Amino acid sequence: MKPKKVPGIPSQVRGGFQDTESIKRFSSSEEVDFKFDILKDRFFEINSWNNYSQGCISKFELCDNAGESVSRSPKIGDYIKILLTKINNPEIEDYHWVQIDMIDKSNPNRIMLQCRPSKLPGNEFAGKTIHFHSAASTSTFVISKGNDYIKMAIYERNQQPNKNTSFANSIKNIVSSVIGTSKIQWKSLADGLININ
Template identity: 70%
Template sequence: MKPKKVPGIPSQVKGGFHDTESIHKIHNNQEIDSKFDILKEKFFDINKWGDYCKQGSIEFTLCDSSGNVVHRIPQIGDYIKILLAKISNPKIEDYQWVQIDMIDKSNPDRLMIQCRPSKLPGNNFAGKTIHFYAAGSSSTFVISKGKDYIKMAIYGRNESPNKNTDFLSSIKNSFIALGGMAGSSKIQWQCLADGLIGEK
């Protein structure tokens, strides 16, 4: 299966990929705008994303460019730290860090947030990528609406293991990334997409 060619989504060059989509059909056209407005509120409230994935224990936290937790609409340059499993008193290395490098609001019917694996906030010119995928990978989150539907989608591209780290972490990243490319991360992203769209 080949990756979908979606406007605004990076081209697939190497590594794994996924196209995760959830569509909610709406037969009453008058409800589309109101339901899309609700979806937009969920979409831009990143700190609550984990609440919508009932089947998993994933946690998302929006941070500013200095790494401080913030409760606002995301901005380009912000970070999202992701905890993939419930851990008591998690340490920095227990999180996966990504940085928002694109937010597109130019089309009122289609909104996008794109992230890439990153170094720790404040470490732009030093340090190692704190994510199991390499810095060249991307995750693009997209919400849209049509004449009879609203849609939440997540597109992963160029997902390769992060080896820009110490030896043991490199091995761990390879195992996690291979599991992700084999489908485990697809399940988590589907859970999030379904939860945000309100289908499950």
């Protein structure tokens, strides 16, 4: 299987990739427009993503460029702090960090938000990438609509395990990258976000 060629999505050069898509169809364009407006609100409420995910135990938290939690729409340069498993009193090493490097609202029928694995906020020139994928990887979240549907998709490109860390974490990152743990999480998130009754 080859990665889908989607406008605005980085080219697949090396490593792994994943295409995760969920579509919901409706009987009229008016209903599509109404549901898409709801989907846009959900899409930009990153702190609430885990509430919409069906069976997803990940927790998403939007943070500013200093790493402080914020309750607003995301901006380029913001971070998303992700806890992939349910842990009581998690430590800093239990989280994964990505930084938002692109938000595209230029098409009224499509919105894109792209992230890359990152270092801890405020530590731009030192420290290590805090994610199981390397900083060359991208995750692009896309919501879109057509005449009779709304769609939520996550396109991951150039997924390589992050080896810029301790030996133990390098092994853990290789395992996580190989088994593709994020695919299940992303499918649950995509299905949940477009499940608008």
